[in-house]
Amino acid sequence: MSTLFRFTEPLPPEAATGRVAEVYEQLARDFGIDRAATFVVLSSAPEILAPTWALMRESLIAGPGDRTGKELAAYGVSRANKCPFCVDAHTVLLHATGDHALAERLARGRQPEDEEHARVLAWGRHTRVPGAGLMPYPFPREHAPAYIGTALAFHFINRIVSALLTERLLPGNAQRLRPVRSLAGRSLARTVRRSAVPGAALALLADPAPGPAWAAGTAVGPAYAALRSATAAGAGLLDADEQALVRETLWDWDGSHPPLAWAGLPDRREHPGARLALLAALAPYRITQEDVTAWRRPEHTDHCLVHLVAHGAFAAVDRIESSFSLHAARETS
Template identity: 80%
Template structure:
């Protein structure tokens, strides 16, 4: 029987307990999809699952600004990261907002007719480049925490999806048919268009320290969720030895947002440094992770929990590089 999970075997959502069950309940209520595989794949690591959901909920769903605009920003991020799963998901969600014509233009690879929509989509694409000039924003400045949080959320989720899931949003790739996309979106319309109260997801987090929230979040719940995910994702560094950890961190410091060449020049050999290779692929080109890469790293003691943490670490090192450049840019402009 086919499964959307490439390298893990998550427990059936109906058997979930504790934090995982609480997250699933919120997802069903506020996202409209009972058990989305982008979150189920993280369920072996509840400490990652909860803040990932919290960051998405507090930015994309409950954050300020139009849902259409934030879906466009997320779609731009997903296009920049070459994540077909997430591109298809955001196209369906644009149908859910009622923007059917926009959704289908984008599904055909065409530009939005509206200049405002085109600017938001381009802005989302541009966020992949660390240090890129993201201002003036194509949305009101007071909406910036939600839009920035949405972009950073999907820089993370894109990498998780590309590394650990197949490309098909729906079985047999049914999302490629217009009627299916439209119907799927319409089934989510009531939930997507319903206002959500900010801050609800924070109750799922183990540790909240307002002092750790980034300045760009401007005191919103988005910043607390981001800080919680940063803390949880970076724990995956413990799966690498000191030299591999240093290699990953240094490589990302020098990253300019480009995709690696087909030859993967400069990537460690999978036989010699499989952990560093897997983490770097998760950061820079998760769609290039192969069965051989995972098999070379995985040993009997490496459970699904370990694999999810290593991929999440690599993914978040890239997110942190983007966010750090963004924060530095905001500080410079404030001086």
């Protein structure tokens, strides 16, 4: 299993204790995958692992709305972020919902035949551009907390996966074969189609706050607020000038993928921490061993690296989320 991980060596799931073990227990019950590498890679930082799982669970799994629709939104987000691991995962999960034809159309690079599905997919993809995915929603307004939460959860998870995991969802990339995708999806079908009680993941959070207005009082809000708070701690790994650089770069970001000749990317010898944070935010798939080595010192454990990558990743999520919060504030004023 360790070959899935880049730059860190998480403890085996069977060695988990405390809050990490509790997350794995919920993963097995509500997600159907008890050793999902997407979450194991965060296990050296339980304070980030728990709200990441909570945000995904309370939006994608337990939140209101059609699971197929939310999987389509997550698929669109993953495509926009160039995360092959998550694209493959959501193709399998679409099979698990029973929408086999839809899953295979997407796997072949085609658009959904159903217009509503196509609009949801496009909405998910456009959320990478701050403000572009706001209105009109391609889903009922009362389902917005779950759809927005799903999109934001995967803007974060995509970046973690691209930075810290390989692209291989299954051994030998077997998920690229149609029979394997279908079989893997069917193995998860019972769990995916079972209703989950909202709010169960909030017990894993230390002191959940109400969360943003767009969450409309649902369990998605405290999960999002907890992840924002947890990832903010990674700023302590950067000096004041580096923190300002990350903030300013994200404020000016238009949702595009940076060019290979990225003039604003700090040199790894001068500001390796800021470089890692900005890559995690905007191009996590371009993080190299050289980038990590330039930053790492004896005191920089896997826990530190997870915090730094998570801080950068959430900086992009927060920039995207700000548009939803602004819109919600205008609606209530």
